């Protein structure tokens with residue numbers, strides 16, 4: 052429920068047109084009150100690799116991945132992005148250990164995050180074309196932090212509200228012979244939280 056409207060009810064004599072203009076100017080306040088999505092940091096300007104620009108595409112898959120920086124071992128976002136650039140890959144989003152969400156490729160574009168694979172229960176192999184890829188930062192022995200997991204849940208719920216998501220999968224689900232990520236990840240708990 053947006054509380055901004057209440058402010059205007061105590062000014063009954065304000066001209067109607069002023070009220071409409073004023074209300075629309077505060078629409079963002081209502082949105083801020085009804086969404087628990089953490090602030091998204093726009094890193095799209097830093098990424099000129101690992102994606103193909105598109106104007107229209109259908110999105111019905113979310114793929115969860117994890118990464119860490121290997122030289123030296125750390126959870127630096129700039130480090131994992133350096134690795135992605137090296138391989139010409141990128142997710143749409145990266146979530147760090149503090150729960151900050153970075154947008155690295157706009158959702159409308161195809162990000163190269165899945166590689167070859169097959170969607171379980173289907174014959175679909177063009178996973179990148181119809182998916183959003185999210186990288187969290189974990190290692191095989193370091194599960195996600197609470198802030199990281201909560202941010203992922205919020206982001207996935209937000210994406211589900213905007214796209215008809217039919218498949219929420221791990222990278223290891225679509226490429227079981229090749230990939231083991233997301234590592235140390237409480238998948239069943241996450242599915243319940245993101246439902």
Ligand SMILES: [Zn+2]
Nearest residue numbers: 116117222232
């Ligand atoms: Zn992956």
